[in-house]
Amino acid sequence: MSENIEFNQKAIEDAKELSIAYYLLGLFIISVAVLLGFLVRFIQTGAFGNAQMYYTLMTLHGMAAFVGWGCFVAMGLTWYTLVKALDSPLHSVTLVKVIFWIFSFAVALLVIATLGGNFGGSWVFLYPITFYGYWDQWAAFMWNFAVLLAGVAIILYGIEILLTIHKAGYSIIDALGFEVLKKDFYHRERRVPLPVVPLAVIGLGMIIATIPFAYLLGYTLLEIIGVVGRMDALLAKNLLWWFGHPVVYLILFPVVSFFYTIVADYAGRPLIGERVTKFSWMLATIIQNVIGAHHVYADLVQASWIHVWSQFGTYIIIIPSLVSIFSIIVTIYVSKFKWNVVTQYMFVALTFWLLAGMSGWVNASMSLNIYIHNTLWVVAHFHTMAALALSTMLFGMGFYILKDYKGIYSEKLASQTLKLYVIGGVGFVHMWFMQGIFGGLRRTYYSTPDSMALLTWLSLPFALMLTIGFWLNAYNSFKSVFSKSTTEINVDASTS
Amino acid sequence: MKFLEQVKFLILTLAAVSVILLLYYIFGVIGFRSNFSNLSFVFDHGTFTWVRTFLFVIEGIWLIGLAFFFYVLSKKVTTGKDEETIRKIEEFEPKYFIGVVTLLFVLFIATFAIPYIAYDDGMRHFHGDKEGDVKIYVIAYMFEFRIDNSTGQTQYQAVDGITNTGYNYSINMMTFPEYNFVTGQRYAFYVRSLDTNHAFGIYDPDGKLLGQNQIVAGYENTFYETFTKTGIYQLVCMEYCGAGHHSMDTYFIVS
Numbered sequence A: 001m002s003e004n005i006e007f008n009q010k011a012i013e014d015a016k017e018l019s020i021a022y023y024l025l026g027l028f029i030i031s032v033a034v035l036l037g038f039l040v041r042f043i044q045t046g047a048f049g050n051a052q053m054y055y056t057l058m059t060l061h062g063m064a065a066f067v068g069w070g071c072f073v074a075m076g077l078t079w080y081t082l083v084k085a086l087d088s089p090l091h092s093v094t095l096v097k098v099i100f101w102i103f104s105f106a107v108a109l110l111v112i113a114t115l116g117g118n119f120g121g122s123w124v125f126l127y128p129i130t131f132y133g134y135w136d137q138w139a140a141f142m143w144n145f146a147v148l149l150a151g152v153a154i155i156l157y158g159i160e161i162l163l164t165i166h167k168a169g170y171s172i173i174d175a176l177g178f179e180v181l182k183k184d185f186y187h188r189e190r191r192v193p194l195p196v197v198p199l200a201v202i203g204l205g206m207i208i209a210t211i212p213f214a215y216l217l218g219y220t221l222l223e224i225i226g227v228v229g230r231m232d233a234l235l236a237k238n239l240l241w242w243f244g245h246p247v248v249y250l251i252l253f254p255v256v257s258f259f260y261t262i263v264a265d266y267a268g269r270p271l272i273g274e275r276v277t278k279f280s281w282m283l284a285t286i287i288q289n290v291i292g293a294h295h296v297y298a299d300l301v302q303a304s305w306i307h308v309w310s311q312f313g314t315y316i317i318i319i320p321s322l323v324s325i326f327s328i329i330v331t332i333y334v335s336k337f338k339w340n341v342v343t344q345y346m347f348v349a350l351t352f353w354l355l356a357g358m359s360g361w362v363n364a365s366m367s368l369n370i371y372i373h374n375t376l377w378v379v380a381h382f383h384t385m386a387a388l389a390l391s392t393m394l395f396g397m398g399f400y401i402l403k404d405y406k407g408i409y410s411e412k413l414a415s416q417t418l419k420l421y422v423i424g425g426v427g428f429v430h431m432w433f434m435q436g437i438f439g440g441l442r443r444t445y446y447s448t449p450d451s452m453a454l455l456t457w458l459s460l461p462f463a464l465m466l467t468i469g470f471w472l473n474a475y476n477s478f479k480s481v482f483s484k485s486t487t488e489i490n491v492d493a494s495t496s
Numbered sequence B: 001m002k003f004l005e006q007v008k009f010l011i012l013t014l015a016a017v018s019v020i021l022l023l024y025y026i027f028g029v030i031g032f033r034s035n036f037s038n039l040s041f042v043f044d045h046g047t048f049t050w051v052r053t054f055l056f057v058i059e060g061i062w063l064i065g066l067a068f069f070f071y072v073l074s075k076k077v078t079t080g081k082d083e084e085t086i087r088k089i090e091e092f093e094p095k096y097f098i099g100v101v102t103l104l105f106v107l108f109i110a111t112f113a114i115p116y117i118a119y120d121d122g123m124r125h126f127h128g129d130k131e132g133d134v135k136i137y138v139i140a141y142m143f144e145f146r147i148d149n150s151t152g153q154t155q156y157q158a159v160d161g162i163t164n165t166g167y168n169y170s171i172n173m174m175t176f177p178e179y180n181f182v183t184g185q186r187y188a189f190y191v192r193s194l195d196t197n198h199a200f201g202i203y204d205p206d207g208k209l210l211g212q213n214q215i216v217a218g219y220e221n222t223f224y225e226t227f228t229k230t231g232i233y234q235l236v237c238m239e240y241c242g243a244g245h246h247s248m249d250t251y252f253i254v255s
Helices: A002-044 A051-086 A093-116 A137-167 A196-224 A233-244 A246-267 A274-287 A292-296 A304-334 A341-364 A366-372 A376-405 A411-437 A450-482 A491-495 B003-029 B050-075 B083-117
Strands: B134-141 B144-148 B186-193 B198-203 B209-215 B221-226 B231-237 B249-254
Touching (some): A002 A051, A002 A376, A002 A450, A002 B003, A051 A196, A051 A376, A093 A137, A093 B003, A196 A233, A233 A246, A233 A292, A246 A304, A246 A341, A274 A304, A292 A304, A341 A366, A341 A376, A341 A411, A341 B050, A376 A450, A411 A450, A411 B050, B186 B198, B186 B209, B198 B221, B209 B221
Parallel strands (some): B134 B186
Antiparallel strands (some): B134 B144, B186 B221, B198 B209, B231 B249
8 A cells, every 4th residue: 555655656756856857848939939039029010020020020929939848838737647646557658758759850841941931921820821831941941841840749748648537547527527417416436637638629630630630741742742732721720720720729728727726725625616617528528629610700601500519619618718817816715824935826827728719709799709710819819828827827837846845945036037027927918909999910921901000019018018027937847847956945845 | 657657758759850851941942041030120211000009908907907917816806705705605606607708798799799880980891782882803923913904704624724924814904003093993803713721901192001901812802992091002902822822913103
């Protein structure tokens, strides 16, 4: 028995190190991505740069931000969360390391394709733009190949999650939320730990989402070397968004799992409303892969029933978020919750999550979407979700693990950075919301219409604050792991 | 070497390479420009339509909600309720779930069904041809819009697949400013792309986005609009289509 406990403790420590490794490389990549984001915003003022530079850096910014947060930080922090919740080792530590190196190689290729080959098709590189750009075709090939590699690693990530759950002795079907259908739900000897459920859902979801997208990428590669002819552009769009929407969940669902982990830990009790929450995750399992077409509401050539379904399905996928937010808030409310820097980040993330949902609802509704599609409103919504809600939670989860590793280098710095980050973030995204409301276009070299330029200038100080906030948190995290004086005592942990 | 040490080495290497590449890229591609953009503010070119007002309300709620949550955070609200209260909250959660589903259903009806039924004021761009429509055949290519005055049956061929700039548009083409649009007439735009995907977005004289349609390459994409105001309208490509995307716009006059 004690051997088993020791074994599991070692598994948790191994997973922690893996998570920290992913987290640190992710932080580095995202720090560069944020700097690029500041640069492209600056270029939009018209004072600096040129069109090719804008579009190329915009492309690298978008993809680096996704890879940094999604493939390294969110996925990386998954390993520790999974092992801790299951109290069982990973299925294969080697596979987790292989996934890490595949992503690393893909990142190197993406950087070369953009900065070396000038690829600038935007991070969604909407087919067939690959063939109509100012970039070299070798760069287009390298870009598509790199994304394909990342796709393979994402599939492996999904497989590893499901196999780890299976190895721990749980049914994968149960872990996908279907456990709530069992009549003896409340009397089961071992229920699937709640933090595992969103991870199982995204594990399966990404396998289903990535394979068709990998087909599109493979086809594009063959087309570049002249083996096949042109693919139907609408089909290609649907293949892209079949993957492109669930990939947002690749960050969001692990983040929800982190919420469950942290709230239960600091509340000292399980999350309230386990059955309803799992039921909503069951809905997410069913629906998550078939709503991506809401990204093509403005493609009126698409069959109308797909539009209608997409809006209906998108409304259903809101349910797990609203139920989870409720459960988290009431759990905090009824417990003797321990407040520290980790829970500060968590609570700010919770706030932005709720509010990002409001602007997302506008996007999700066809009759409103038609007025804001392709405008900066969409960019504002996405950054509220990714750069504010998800990022603050990922930082929170990162600090949560670091606290448990060698301690946080400076909790005071982390707390002050949060304030800087929030002010910068709110100011930054609201300039975009304003521009979007007035029809300001996204992905344009200069502010379009011209009258948007003032708001672009006004956003720069806030963007700078956000950038500095990122860098400070990255610095704090690196120092926490690699500094020789990483023995700082977690004051609030010992007092709480 | 331990995995974390390997990662440290990787990050340091990547950092050095990134700095060199970025500096090389920035100073290799460009210089500074001196033509600062127009710094006028947005309110001078638009009116507060109901959509904009509604979106501002959403934004207002957003900010008030944010302030409220930060207030709660500052108070660090926790109560340590007894088990009986917790049990009652647990029992309430299924009702909350039903409430959420009901709310979403009502919103679905409000944002989809009602605008769809309200034909002219709602999702008019989704409706098909009507008798009396004036058909406008449009071709879009990097980075221009043109009106085709032939029947719309012409097969357009790219002349130069390398530069993607030379097209055989000698047949009966005209620019948008050359066409006379009138108020009260319903126009059916049939839009095709000669190269990659674009998007067809029209702004009215007040700068209000009337609507948009993606121009999916290889498809005939339709867009319906009845202009109610006279003045100068802007036609803008709204989908990123390459290095000249920002310059792919034109205008037309409605009299």
